Amino acid sequence: MKTAVQLVGSMYPCQNVPMVVFGKRCPTPCLYCGLYKYQFPAEKIIAEGKEKVIEEMSKHKSTYFAPVTDCFLPENSDLTHNLLEETWKLNQLWTPLVNTKQIIPGKTKNLIIANKHRLVLQISVPSVDEEIISILEPGSAPIPERLEMIKRLTLARVPVIVVVMPWFDLGNAEDLAEKISSTGVLRSIISNGILTKETKNRMLNSGNQQLIQVAESVCFSKEATEKGLVIPREQRIESLTKLINAFKNFGVKVRVCISDNHDLGDSGLPLCGEFKHHNFKRKEER
Numbered sequence: 001m002k003t004a005v006q007l008v009g010s011m012y013p014c015q016n017v018p019m020v021v022f023g024k025r026c027p028t029p030c031l032y033c034g035l036y037k038y039q040f041p042a043e044k045i046i047a048e049g050k051e052k053v054i055e056e057m058s059k060h061k062s063t064y065f066a067p068v069t070d071c072f073l074p075e076n077s078d079l080t081h082n083l084l085e086e087t088w089k090l091n092q093l094w095t096p097l098v099n100t101k102q103i104i105p106g107k108t109k110n111l112i113i114a115n116k117h118r119l120v121l122q123i124s125v126p127s128v129d130e131e132i133i134s135i136l137e138p139g140s141a142p143i144p145e146r147l148e149m150i151k152r153l154t155l156a157r158v159p160v161i162v163v164v165m166p167w168f169d170l171g172n173a174e175d176l177a178e179k180i181s182s183t184g185v186l187r188s189i190i191s192n193g194i195l196t197k198e199t200k201n202r203m204l205n206s207g208n209q210q211l212i213q214v215a216e217s218v219c220f221s222k223e224a225t226e227k228g229l230v231i232p233r234e235q236r237i238e239s240l241t242k243l244i245n246a247f248k249n250f251g252v253k254v255r256v257c258i259s260d261n262h263d264l265g266d267s268g269l270p271l272c273g274e275f276k277h278h279n280f281k282r283k284e285e286r
């Protein structure tokens, strides 16, 4: 990729909005990530270069930041700030969906707080076990810092959604739910995620017995997804139920993302197949 930033067409049917792709990718990728090197084919590219990306984004109701890298990596955070600020100037109704596992710099946190009614902010916390996170997400912010950042944002009335993906059910559902609820978060979206052959091998070579067991359990299930390897259905339902119940005990609303859980339709679990957030809804009503 020759430019610092591109706008590309959606790859998620549940959130059919364009996506921001940064030239600078995660230098220390997450163990489970199969996307950090992904290059989008020419036919998916809508705009290239900062100015054109801003102009094009402003014509849409939303934009997803960012599918194949973290938009708040130190290498990307200034550009992300600029893209948000300039696009809001062009279109007051534009409502970006921003997802991160980094610490958002202070000036962008203030920008987000000032625009909290036209933004959907997702912060990823797949576990509160520091040892597991240091292996799974070696390039991302430490969990206590992520939780502290979420707390500051919710205190400023930013409706943060916590994303628990991949949920590997490593015996800490109550602890995770308690710590997340203590930040003031009210909503969470969860999924066990998928592994590719490459990410499965990385987990098998991680040296951590719990992660090795998860990697050994995954299988191909075309009923669930054809994109990769998943935990078997009954095991997925059991582990998701455990987390849903833990969240319920702490008053956090939770939905299971069906993007790679196509086989959970009759499971009785609370499923999410279309991204609906009241900030999007308000936009549609105007």
Ligand code: SF4
Pocket: 026, 028, 029, 030, 033, 034, 035, 036, 067, 068, 069, 070, 101
């Ligand atoms: S931060 Fe996101 S894009 Fe980067 S390696 Fe981790 S999962 Fe992949």
